[in-house]
Amino acid sequence: MDIFKLFFNHDQRLDKLAKRNANKTPEEVEATLADFMKPDPTYSKFYITGTRLEEEKFGLDTLNKGSHIINQLGDVFSDRTIYTSTGSFENLSKALSATDIGGVMVIASEEPTIDFETLRIDEESNIGHKKEGLSNILKSGAYVMYKEQAHDGFDLHLLSMENIYPSLFDAFQPLVEEDFRFFSINSKRMGSERHFYFETWTLDRPPHGAEEVFTETVL
Template structure:
């Protein structure tokens, strides 16, 4: 009997490369003077062309011009490189929601919706808003309930035209958050009555997220579009510019 040997080609295994890490970016300005006459009040460099000065004939109250109380400003943005999506809320919720809640550490939360309704939020609702603020105009956290009229006063108005109301709100609120439309989803900007940078960086370091890199950098060093999106061209540099801190 003749033996027939069958030869099979070697088995090929598909090579699956790991997705590129997503990127969380925390821009901070501490302290930040709330000044209504500046043309660069918006922390998001992507929309600089949309900024305009106050209309001709608009007067700024003298008390506002002389008010030099410090505020602390932050902006959280993200890029989901695996899904090719841009916006903080395109990242896994665990990458930013638990660290943000830990850094804030306030007991009470409330929001004003896009239709002007002010309501108190429980923990589950807060987490939901942070993941997807589709109907949120402003999100507020404090040690105790904040009067609804103070929250409503900063909602639905151009930011620079509501700075007096924002100062008043920060007298009683811990942090005031604003959802910022991104290319895919939302970013979050915020103003705090007390420094946030060290608390938020520490909270991020204590809660690493798989396949997400986190960076903190001063807003004043990243005001151009290319620097706002530094992850598209600088992550391969070694070392990164000294003002970009990986946390």
């Protein structure tokens, strides 16, 4: 059985932390206060993963419907091009095949001007320390996707200033059937690794924050 999980986290603060310096000039202090009074730009973050339950295989690409998920996700971006360090792609599956673990894909209407290597992560890292670079890309209206290490394959980490959750929901819901169970999960309510892998111990009574999506579920 495929257990497919879409984690979401909205209203994440985008701006980089203010420079900490006790010797700021009056002009810098005034600028800092002005920035403080502005609304913080926010973004949405999605983590796309899954478990092949009987075999206890963890990773989006371990699922029987892994290729179908990727195709459905690619359709969400059909009006954009996927840019990577190795070139540009119209097809998400091809972009993923050309991207190593830790690599980044920028999904945009026009080619971005960035150094992909400055945004790369490694297996021991995460996207948090890339905040300043990510901020500039997201503010341009592009989406950013990372191919992240899973126990037995890879997962996908997707960021966007636009809340594209409805589009993702609509893309994945048609895959639901007896052997494919889809859970929509509020990341803010899943605070531990045990919760992250809830399907291994409490599948039919998921913790608060994890809602199963059925064929008749509506937003």
